[in-house]
Amino acid sequence: MHTKSLKGLTIPLVSVLAGFIVGAILMLIFGYDPLQNYQNLLVGSFGGVYSIGETLRNMISLILTALGFAVASKAGFFNIGGPGQYLIGWFGAIVFTLKFSYLPAIILIIGALLCGALAGGLWSMVAGILRAYFGTSEVITTIMLNYIVLYIVNFAVKSWLAGKGSDSSPNIAAKANLNTPFLQRITDNSTFNWGFFIALAVVGLVWFYFNKTKSGFEIQAVGLNESASQYAGVNVKKTIITAMLISGLLAGLGGAIDGLGNFQNISVSNNLPNVGYNGMAVALLAAENPIGIVFAALLFSALQIGGLSISVYSNTPSEIVDIVIASIIFFVGIKYAFELIAKKGWFKRKNREEKGGAEK
Amino acid sequence: MEDYVVEMRHITKQFGSYKANNDISLQLKKGEILALLGENGAGKSTLMGMLSGLLEPTDGEILINGKSVKMDNPRNAKKLGIGMVHQHFMLIPAFSVLENIILGDEPTKATRIDYRKAANDIEKLAEKYHLDIDVNAKVRDITVGMQQRVEIMKALYRKANIFIFDEPTAALTPQEIEQLIKILRALAAEGNSVIFITHKLKEIKEVADRCVVIRMGKVVETVQVAETKEETLAEMMVGRKINFAVEKEETDKSKTVLAVSNLSVEAHALLKVKDLNLIVHSGEIVGVAGVDGNGQSELIEAITGLRKIKKGSVELKGKALQNLNARKISEAGIGCIPEDRQNVGLILPFTIAENLVLKSYHKKPASQHGLLNYKKINEMGRQLIKSFDIRSQSEKELAGDLSGGNQQKVIVAREISASPDLLIAANPTRGVDIGAIEYIHEKIIEQRNAGRGVLLISFELDEILKLSDRIVVMHEGQIVGEIDPRHTSSEELGLMMAGKAPIEQEG
Numbered sequence: 097m098h099t100k101s102l103k104g105l106t107i108p109l110v111s112v113l114a115g116f117i118v119g120a121i122l123m124l125i126f127g128y129d130p131l132q133n134y135q136n137l138l139v140g141s142f143g144g145v146y147s148i149g150e151t152l153r154n155m156i157s158l159i160l161t162a163l164g165f166a167v168a169s170k171a172g173f174f175n176i177g178g179p180g181q182y183l184i185g186w187f188g189a190i191v192f193t194l195k196f197s198y199l200p201a202i203i204l205i206i207g208a209l210l211c212g213a214l215a216g217g218l219w220s221m222v223a224g225i226l227r228a229y230f231g232t233s234e235v236i237t238t239i240m241l242n243y244i245v246l247y248i249v250n251f252a253v254k255s256w257l258a259g260k261g262s263d264s265s266p267n268i269a270a271k272a273n274l275n276t277p278f279l280q281r282i283t284d285n286s287t288f289n290w291g292f293f294i295a296l297a298v299v300g301l302v303w304f305y306f307n308k309t310k311s312g313f314e315i316q317a318v319g320l321n322e323s324a325s326q327y328a329g330v331n332v333k334k335t336i337i338t339a340m341l342i343s344g345l346l347a348g349l350g351g352a353i354d355g356l357g358n359f360q361n362i363s364v365s366n367n368l369p370n371v372g373y374n375g376m377a378v379a380l381l382a383a384e385n386p387i388g389i390v391f392a393a394l395l396f397s398a399l400q401i402g403g404l405s406i407s408v409y410s411n412t413p414s415e416i417v418d419i420v421i422a423s424i425i426f427f428v429g430i431k432y433a434f435e436l437i438a439k440k441g442w443f444k445r446k447n448r449e450e451k452g453g454a455e456k
Numbered sequence: 457m458e459d460y461v462v463e464m465r466h467i468t469k470q471f472g473s474y475k476a477n478n479d480i481s482l483q484l485k486k487g488e489i490l491a492l493l494g495e496n497g498a499g500k501s502t503l504m505g506m507l508s509g510l511l512e513p514t515d516g517e518i519l520i521n522g523k524s525v526k527m528d529n530p531r532n533a534k535k536l537g538i539g540m541v542h543q544h545f546m547l548i549p550a551f552s553v554l555e556n557i558i559l560g561d562e563p564t565k566a567t568r569i570d571y572r573k574a575a576n577d578i579e580k581l582a583e584k585y586h587l588d589i590d591v592n593a594k595v596r597d598i599t600v601g602m603q604q605r606v607e608i609m610k611a612l613y614r615k616a617n618i619f620i621f622d623e624p625t626a627a628l629t630p631q632e633i634e635q636l637i638k639i640l641r642a643l644a645a646e647g648n649s650v651i652f653i654t655h656k657l658k659e660i661k662e663v664a665d666r667c668v669v670i671r672m673g674k675v676v677e678t679v680q681v682a683e684t685k686e687e688t689l690a691e692m693m694v695g696r697k698i699n700f701a702v703e704k705e706e707t708d709k710s711k712t713v714l715a716v717s718n719l720s721v722e723a724h725a726l727l728k729v730k731d732l733n734l735i736v737h738s739g740e741i742v743g744v745a746g747v748d749g750n751g752q753s754e755l756i757e758a759i760t761g762l763r764k765i766k767k768g769s770v771e772l773k774g775k776a777l778q779n780l781n782a783r784k785i786s787e788a789g790i791g792c793i794p795e796d797r798q799n800v801g802l803i804l805p806f807t808i809a810e811n812l813v814l815k816s817y818h819k820k821p822a823s824q825h826g827l828l829n830y831k832k833i834n835e836m837g838r839q840l841i842k843s844f845d846i847r848s849q850s851e852k853e854l855a856g857d858l859s860g861g862n863q864q865k866v867i868v869a870r871e872i873s874a875s876p877d878l879l880i881a882a883n884p885t886r887g888v889d890i891g892a893i894e895y896i897h898e899k900i901i902e903q904r905n906a907g908r909g910v911l912l913i914s915f916e917l918d919e920i921l922k923l924s925d926r927i928v929v930m931h932e933g934q935i936v937g938e939i940d941p942r943h944t945s946s947e948e949l950g951l952m953m954a955g956k957a958p959i960e961q962e963g
């Protein structure tokens with residue numbers, strides 16, 4: 097068991113290292129100082145309570161959208177709907193908070209988060225139903241649903257929530273803000289908020305769901321072998337829909353938390369939120385392991401937050417971190433090549449050592 | 457000193473701390489057919505995996521035509537003229553048979569794949585070796601037997617001169633086996649060398665020159681087949697005497713367990729089961745004999761709720777089951793050992809223990825209030841592993857890491873231990889060693905003796921004849937006759953199945 101998890105770590109670690117090396121080489125080619133920039137990156141993401149607060153806050157939605165992607169993926173589905181589910185979750189939470197602002201804080205917050213999560217879940221479930229009953233590819237439906245939700249939300253914000261001449265909804269009541277004065281005080285006014293702890297709790301829940309529950313068992317069974325699941329009596333259609341529902345719930349919750357904790361309102365936007373896509377990358381780097389997702393999210397978040405300061409302290413364009421991120425994903429993607437190298441190179445040496453040990 | 461085509465010297469293969477092969481040496485002569493015999497999990501497939509470049513030895517040396525070679529990937533092996541027919545098929549379901557055969561070795565014309573030439577070549581080979589395959593069918597639509605023939609064709613097409621056949625006969629009908637044996641002989645006569653793995657001693661006696669017997673990763677003996685009796689081979693392999701006879705008690709057959717009436721079932725828009733009637737009584741084993749592809753699979757799928765019934769009814773102890781879902785049917789008391797163990801019977805990346813509760817994970821004691829109780833699951837797993845002698849390192853080993861025969865034993869253990877009113881067994885001893893066959897047969901008879909019904913579908917005529925109380929012959933989706941196994945020989949049954957002998961209707 098132990099050796100197995102070690103082997104599981106090799107690929108992401110090597111990929112991350114390779115990503116940084118590619119970034120460094122590019123910086124050298126274009127005449128920037130990689131060491132200095134990586135140092136700025138580190139300082140920018142972990143250099144003080146403020147930056148740590150920002151980095152942790154940025155992790156929240158990465159974790160939740162990654163978990164969402166992972167759940168669908170365990171059932172064998174490639175849910176690209178993360179951005180749309182996140183957006184509708186954000187929208188749902190803001191609407192709830194605005195319309196029920198008279199409720200006491202705690203109920204208002206819980207209601208808003210549930211409303212956002214549910215919106216994401218139901219939206220994603222549409223793709224699940226289409227897949228289960230009509231065999232429609234979830235890749236296509238979730239992409240289309242992303243755009244549908246983008247335009248619906250834009251329309252609703254503009255014509256319903258926003259005042260005349262404005263592109264944004266009003267801000268939510270201060271009592272619904274997840275970023276409380278206490279947290280602001282200890283993190284030097286960063287956007288760090290209680291949502292971080294909710295996200296960590298959800299990681300635990302998802303881990304529990306997959307390792308201990310009947311329903312999680314069914315999702316994995318269907319994802320690994322649909323015919324065998326059918327033969328075993330698993331209701332495959334129901335399982336597919338459940339998986340997509342949970343997947344969307346998680347991404348929606350991510351949007352809801354960001355809505356209450358970070359944005360406090362919702363605006364018309366030209367693009368789908370990037371975080372939904374970044375969440376997919378996080379899940380891939382973590383090989384869909386819930387605990388791994390926390391670490392992968394930490395890395396990506398640090399890159400994103402730290403990347404902002406790269407161009408502040410030097411004239412290096414901050415896009416360099418996007419290249420690092422993209423390279424990491426690329427290397428995770430070509431893990432097959434790594435496996436081959438690993439099989440030929442080090443592992444053979446290890447085998448010999450093992451044998452030598454046995455002979456002693 | 458003789459020249460060997462293949463020489464494996466002191467080969468050891470370790471998975472973790474477990475030695476699947478322990479200092480095995482083996483030689484193959486030119487033009488020879490060498491049989492490899494050993495219990496499930498003895499290490500046969502592992503050894504051949506190293507010869508075909510799928511696995512790398514932990515220690516030892518492989519020589520081809522006297523030269524030491526490094527066999528670190530299948531392409532190398534192919535270049536050296538080694539072709540392997542794997543125990544578990546390596547086919548791509550979405551591709552056609554033709555595409556699967558030429559994959560990795562496509563003939564090209566001006567950078568395009570020359571499908572016409574490929575089809576021609578394959579047709580010639582098919583004619584020469586009398587292999588019946590439909591090159592245009594998609595692999596996902598063909599029967600297990602046909603898949604096996606496609607695998608054989610793949611090896612022939614690649615023009616190897618050293619052939620490895622890993623249990624090719626486990627999924628073939630007697631006629632097909634006969635044909636394969638002819639192919640093996642022809643290959644050897646042309647100067648090729650063949651390594652042949654099978655659990656069927658009859659086949660070894662029929663075709664092999666020498667036989668290497670492996671037990672627990674070690675060679676225990678190498679014998680000249682002509683000078684060795686079947687019983688001796690069996691004893692060498694298992695390490696004890698085997699009891700081939702089965703004991704059937706008198707049972708009360710007055711109750712009807714399964715009643716199938718006027719059943720029609722479609723597959724791929726073809727009517728595969730036509731107005732079929734079939735009854736299984738309590739305390740009775742009904743054997744279904746028939747050439748592969750005559751609707752047996754569809755019949756099983758319809759009874760177990762995996763395929764829609766077009767017309768007709770299925771009743772278990774008087775309760776209508778048609779078109780209920782698989783879970784309801786299994787809970788009503790039907791167990792099934794499916795034909796395709798890797799794609800249907802098991803979830804390979806799950807542990808043995810998880811696979812053993814695949815049909816009962818949703819209820820006590822495996823789970824409660826929606827939560828799985830892994831302590832119980834693993835404990836039950838350990839018990840079944842012990843009582844069914846599943847050779848494994850622990851109940852937490854992945855089913856996919858088990859040897860083929862042991863995978864089969866996992867399914868058999870799960871289905872039989874549930875003691876269903878009706879047990880459907882499709883090739884229950886496929887790929888299982890003689891010792892385990894004895895055990896599985898005992899267990900099936902135990903079910904019968906306890907008053908339960910068994911529907912047995914098997915290509916092994918000997919198995920059907922030995923176990924069944926009654927045999928029905930299935931042809932083109934219908935039951936065309938019924939015979940009494942006590943008064944029928946396997947030759948007669950074979951002819952009846954092929955429609956070449958009249959079937960006497962009984963009682």
Ligand SMILES: Nc1ncnc2c1ncn2[C@@H]1O[C@H](COP(=O)(O)OP(=O)(O)OP(=O)(O)O)[C@@H](O)[C@H]1O
Pocket residue numbers: 471476494495496497498499500501502503543847848857858859860861862887889
């Ligand atoms: N990848 C693997 N990891 C761990 N153990 C393995 C692996 N592959 C095979 N084994 C173990 O090695 C042993 C030998 O397996 P192998 O498949 O060679 O048996 P076999 O002789 O072909 O049996 P069968 O007749 O059932 O096909 C088994 O105990 C099996 O569990």
Ligand SMILES: [Mg+2]
Pocket residue numbers: 500501502543622859860861
């Ligand atoms: Mg084998």
